Amino acid sequence: MSEDKPNKDSQDYIDSFDAMGRELPPAFPLSIRFGVVEDICIIDFIDLPSKNTKKVFYSVAITKDHAKKMMSALKKFVDSE
Numbered sequence: 001m002s003e004d005k006p007n008k009d010s011q012d013y014i015d016s017f018d019a020m021g022r023e024l025p026p027a028f029p030l031s032i033r034f035g036v037v038e039d040i041c042i043i044d045f046i047d048l049p050s051k052n053t054k055k056v057f058y059s060v061a062i063t064k065d066h067a068k069k070m071m072s073a074l075k076k077f078v079d080s081e
Contacts (some may be wrong), residue, residue: 027057041067 031044031054036042040063044056062070
């Protein structure tokens with residue numbers, strides 16, 4: 001008998017992975033910049049090390065599908081008390 005695999009969008013699927021470690025600790029960007037190229041959104045995380053200096057310390061490219069999932073997760077975060 002074959003075992004059904006969890007849907008890739010389900011929490012069971014996400015929980016089925018072994019614990020993931022972080023290579024870097026979480027960072028708190030002082031600014032975020034968004035750029036859109038065709039069907040990809042590029043998110044730049046920006047630090048302001050001095051009054052006249054802005055530095056992109058990390059960038060992430062996401063698809064529209066990733067953006068929708070991110071919006072849903074952020075809405076849950078914002079709406080929670």
